[in-house]
Amino acid sequence: MSKANQTPENKFSVRKLLSHPVMSYLLAILAAFVASGIFIALMGYDPFKAFQTILVTSFRTPNGFIQTLLKWVPLTLLALAFTVPYATMKFNIGGEGQLLMGAIGATIAGILLKGLPPILMVPAVLLAGTLAGAIWGFIPGWLLYRYKINEILTTVLLNFVTFALVNYIATEVYPNPEVGHPTTIRIATEGWLPMLVDNPPLHSGLILMVMVAIGVYAFTNRSTRGYELVATGANPRAAGVFGINVPVMFMMGLVIGGALAGLAGGIEVAGIQHHLIEGMHSNFKILGIIIGLIAKGSSLAVPFVAFFIAVMEVGASAMQRTLNIPIEMVYIVEALILLFVLLVDVVRRK
Amino acid sequence: MEQNEVILQMVDICKAFDGNQALDHVNFELGAREIHGLLGGNGAGKTTLMNVLYGLYKQDSGDILLKGKKLRIASPRDAIRNGIGMVHQHFLQINNWSVVQNVVLGSSVQNKWTMNLAPEVAKLQKLCDRFAIDIDLQVEVGELPMGTRQKVEILKALYRGVDILILDEPTTNLTPQEVDALFVSLKVMVDEGLSIVFITHKLREVLSVCDRITLLRNGKNVTCMPRSEANEETLVRGMVGEDLNVKDSVIFSKEIREGTKIDEVVTPVLEVKGLRHVTEQGIERLKDVTFSIHPGEIFGIAGVAGNGQLELAETLVGVQSKAGGTIKYNGRELNMVTAELLQQGLTYIPEDRLGDGYLPKVNVAQNLILGAQHKQPYSKNGFIDWRKVFEASWEMIKEYNIKTSGPKDTAANLSGGNIQRVMIARAFSHVGDSLMLAHCPTRGLDIPSMDFVYKKLLARKMQGYATLLISEDLDELLLLCDRIGVMYRGELVGILHRSQFDKYEIGRMMSGVKS
Numbered sequence: 130m131s132k133a134n135q136t137p138e139n140k141f142s143v144r145k146l147l148s149h150p151v152m153s154y155l156l157a158i159l160a161a162f163v164a165s166g167i168f169i170a171l172m173g174y175d176p177f178k179a180f181q182t183i184l185v186t187s188f189r190t191p192n193g194f195i196q197t198l199l200k201w202v203p204l205t206l207l208a209l210a211f212t213v214p215y216a217t218m219k220f221n222i223g224g225e226g227q228l229l230m231g232a233i234g235a236t237i238a239g240i241l242l243k244g245l246p247p248i249l250m251v252p253a254v255l256l257a258g259t260l261a262g263a264i265w266g267f268i269p270g271w272l273l274y275r276y277k278i279n280e281i282l283t284t285v286l287l288n289f290v291t292f293a294l295v296n297y298i299a300t301e302v303y304p305n306p307e308v309g310h311p312t313t314i315r316i317a318t319e320g321w322l323p324m325l326v327d328n329p330p331l332h333s334g335l336i337l338m339v340m341v342a343i344g345v346y347a348f349t350n351r352s353t354r355g356y357e358l359v360a361t362g363a364n365p366r367a368a369g370v371f372g373i374n375v376p377v378m379f380m381m382g383l384v385i386g387g388a389l390a391g392l393a394g395g396i397e398v399a400g401i402q403h404h405l406i407e408g409m410h411s412n413f414k415i416l417g418i419i420i421g422l423i424a425k426g427s428s429l430a431v432p433f434v435a436f437f438i439a440v441m442e443v444g445a446s447a448m449q450r451t452l453n454i455p456i457e458m459v460y461i462v463e464a465l466i467l468l469f470v471l472l473v474d475v476v477r478r479k
Numbered sequence: 480m481e482q483n484e485v486i487l488q489m490v491d492i493c494k495a496f497d498g499n500q501a502l503d504h505v506n507f508e509l510g511a512r513e514i515h516g517l518l519g520g521n522g523a524g525k526t527t528l529m530n531v532l533y534g535l536y537k538q539d540s541g542d543i544l545l546k547g548k549k550l551r552i553a554s555p556r557d558a559i560r561n562g563i564g565m566v567h568q569h570f571l572q573i574n575n576w577s578v579v580q581n582v583v584l585g586s587s588v589q590n591k592w593t594m595n596l597a598p599e600v601a602k603l604q605k606l607c608d609r610f611a612i613d614i615d616l617q618v619e620v621g622e623l624p625m626g627t628r629q630k631v632e633i634l635k636a637l638y639r640g641v642d643i644l645i646l647d648e649p650t651t652n653l654t655p656q657e658v659d660a661l662f663v664s665l666k667v668m669v670d671e672g673l674s675i676v677f678i679t680h681k682l683r684e685v686l687s688v689c690d691r692i693t694l695l696r697n698g699k700n701v702t703c704m705p706r707s708e709a710n711e712e713t714l715v716r717g718m719v720g721e722d723l724n725v726k727d728s729v730i731f732s733k734e735i736r737e738g739t740k741i742d743e744v745v746t747p748v749l750e751v752k753g754l755r756h757v758t759e760q761g762i763e764r765l766k767d768v769t770f771s772i773h774p775g776e777i778f779g780i781a782g783v784a785g786n787g788q789l790e791l792a793e794t795l796v797g798v799q800s801k802a803g804g805t806i807k808y809n810g811r812e813l814n815m816v817t818a819e820l821l822q823q824g825l826t827y828i829p830e831d832r833l834g835d836g837y838l839p840k841v842n843v844a845q846n847l848i849l850g851a852q853h854k855q856p857y858s859k860n861g862f863i864d865w866r867k868v869f870e871a872s873w874e875m876i877k878e879y880n881i882k883t884s885g886p887k888d889t890a891a892n893l894s895g896g897n898i899q900r901v902m903i904a905r906a907f908s909h910v911g912d913s914l915m916l917a918h919c920p921t922r923g924l925d926i927p928s929m930d931f932v933y934k935k936l937l938a939r940k941m942q943g944y945a946t947l948l949i950s951e952d953l954d955e956l957l958l959l960c961d962r963i964g965v966m967y968r969g970e971l972v973g974i975l976h977r978s979q980f981d982k983y984e985i986g987r988m989m990s991g992v993k994s
């Protein structure tokens with residue numbers, strides 16, 4: 130008798146646990162750590178030390194913390210560049226390229242506009258980056274709108290175009306011959322982002338990023354246009370039947386996504402690099418997409434997930450330095466987190 | 480009828496979703512060669528119970544016994560292996576695949592790698608002949624009418640060799656002729672040894688084909704009775720308790736209503752002249768359609784599904800473009816560029832609720848404001864006032880009796896009939912100023928909800944609003960309309976005034992005989 134009554138009770142509570150979003154994340158992260166821990170142990174390292182390094186480095190020294198914040202800025206923007214078009218169920222795989230376009234735009238503006246006062250120069254540099262990224266989002270958007278060409282294809286292909294473009298600008302247009310690696314000359318100091326902390330250096334792009342993230346959240350979750358974006362993604366046919374201009378929504382998502390990634394590139398140039406340098410995107414790779422997917426497309430969750438990933442990325446370098454564990458281990462952990470987040474969803478559905 | 484051997488028992492099944500008890504100790508039993516009707520109001524738990532049997536949901540407690548042996552069904556694959564097949568209320572097919580391809584998809588065909596389908600075609604043809612299913616196996620399913628696509632699903636189950644077939648509201652999308660054909664097939668199936676679970680809201684169907692009837696209400700058993708003991712009254716009572724006041728209802732009313740006198744001087748709300756529509760393939764789907772709707776009028780469009788009704792609705796809404804003719808709204812001619820009529824205040828209840836009207840992944844409130852997202856009080860200065868939206872949603876949920884945990888519930892959780900109630904609530908709550916286009920508005924609704932919709936439609940009319948009611952249910956049209964236009968092959972073959980209504984005459988016109 131009591132047995133029969135117990136079963137549903139138990140199952141019910143497990144399911145309830147899983148259905149709580151924060152719990153499901155913690156569970157997924159735990160599972161990912163356990164799984165990769167086993168892997169690290171098999172490779173002959175100490176998994177506890179490894180995870181300790183990964184998780185604690187960011188908070189042990191001011192330098193580590195600022196490193197983390199500096200990673201957090203572009204990661205958040207890149208993830209939002211993925212989630213905004215993803216709201217319409219369009220996949221922006223071109224965040225890298227859009228970031229580089231942003232960097233190109235910012236660099237060119239920073240070189241050409243030499244002589245302007247900082248109050249005009251800084252916004253101009255960032256705006257140039259944002260616009261360049263937006264154009265890189267507009268092209269796939271327009272090809273989709275006009276010729277129904279798949280955006281995954283075009284955004285990926287545009288990445289390659291950008292790699293070549295960066296190379297060209299860094300070696301032919303504004304080369305800095307003093308450096309052995311394809312790099313442009315520096316932008317005018319008036320275009321540099323003001324610093325929040327001088328040593329270790331932390332630029333004010335952080336504040337801008339937080340504001341933009343709040344803005345994106347307000348846009349997607351509170352505004353009427355944002356609602357239309359979400360409705361389009363939920364069922365484009367129904368959205369169209371009820372008067373929403375669906376192709377325009379697709380395009381809008383991609384343009385905003387491109388602009389956000391472009392801004393990330395602009396901030397990198399104006400805040401950290403101060404010039405365009407070949408390969409500068411390699412710090413981010415497809416992390417924006419991974420963060421966006423772990424956040425399940427929620428622009429509210431993105432900054433939090435991005436911060437966590439930033440912590441892991443900073444920890445990963447320390448882990449490689451002190452424990453000799455290859456940095457790639459962290460990518461495995463990140464991928465596993467994504468996998469388990471998705472798995473929890475599947476388990477919960479029954 | 481002799482007592483058949485019991486082949487399937489579901490005992491004390493419980494299933495809760497996030498605290499909402501969808502099934503509460505439900506028992507169900509199926510005999511060999513039996514057609515067993517499963518009845519109950521919207522959200523009673525019919526689909527959930529059968530999803531448990533089909534392995535889509537796992538019950539929290541309770542047992543499933545097949546021929547007396549306890550069975551664990553963890554997935555549809557398990558179910559099919561045990562001879563249980565299901566045709567869903569909303570099924571999925573691959574539109575640009577042929578019937579054969581759709582049927583064979585996902586089954587363990589011998590020549591999986593070569594995709595040589597010739598032997599399968601022969602097998603399927605045999606099945607079709609045996610079960611009196613009339614279907615062309617080589618056409619793409621996207622081109623087929625709903626009724627035939629339903630048959631494809633049934634064929635899928637038969638092909639997998641099931642001996643228990645679950646049909647979840649198979650008749651909602653069928654024309655009366657198709658329903659008759661389906662019933663013939665069902666009879667053959669039981670003669671051949673199958674058992675069938677048949678879910679429907681239509682009492683007449685239950686009373687004409689089912690051997691036994693199980694009634695659910697709010698996730699609990701009410702009764703199980705043989706057909707001989709059932710009649711409309713007992714079934715309605717059983718399903719809804721005392722909720723339906725038969726005296727007050729529109730459906731059971733004996734009152735004779737006169738059609739609205741049309742004042743020819745008043746400008747019609749909608750005036751359609753010579754409307755044509757041609758598909759991308761060059762097929763003419765609307766030919767010279769002309770009619771007008773006046774304030775306070777319900778204008779019905781009757782016809783067998785697939786005779787241009789969908790094209791008419793979609794041309795008016797602006798989803799498809801017209802090839803000729805004029806559309807005037809309150810006397811002003813429209814260009815029909817992107818959803819112009821919608822912006823002018825047309826409210827629309829689409830026929831295909833899941834495809835054309837629903838956003839399953841988002842919440843109920845987001846669904847309730849679709850199409851009204853720019854309007855007061857939901858939207859202000861480009862931002863949505865979610866507090867207002869939630870307040871309004873709660874009101875709609877109450878008024879339209881939508882069974883859900885609240886505005887934040889994921890829309891996909893709602894039962895078929897409750898999704899339809901969302902369509903209804905949305906259309907009636909954001910009254911554009913004067914015109915409603917309702918395409919099969921009561922599809923999938925239980926009887927009290929249907930009655931509720933009828934009352935709402937008549938109330939609109941009393942307030943002087945105009946309605947275009949496209950329906951395949953002739954009884955519904957006869958009950959509500961002031962005039963009925965009959966469509967046949969894209970043409971309006973005649974328009975009858977209420978005083979001229981005659982079921983048989985309209986039936987004849989529906990098959991193409993001009994009046």
Ligand SMILES: Nc1ncnc2c1ncn2[C@@H]1O[C@H](COP(=O)(O)OP(=O)(O)OP(=O)(O)O)[C@@H](O)[C@H]1O
Pocket residue numbers: 496497499501519520521522523524525526527528568882883891892893894895896897923
């Ligand atoms: N996956 C789910 N998650 C949460 N709630 C659900 C889910 N599936 C069904 N429900 C709820 O369970 C109840 C029963 O739903 P069910 O679909 O079985 O109704 P039904 O009898 O088939 O109704 P209808 O006639 O409208 O199709 C409803 O209140 C519904 O909201």
Ligand SMILES: [Mg+2]
Pocket residue numbers: 525526527568647894895896
């Ligand atoms: Mg159902």
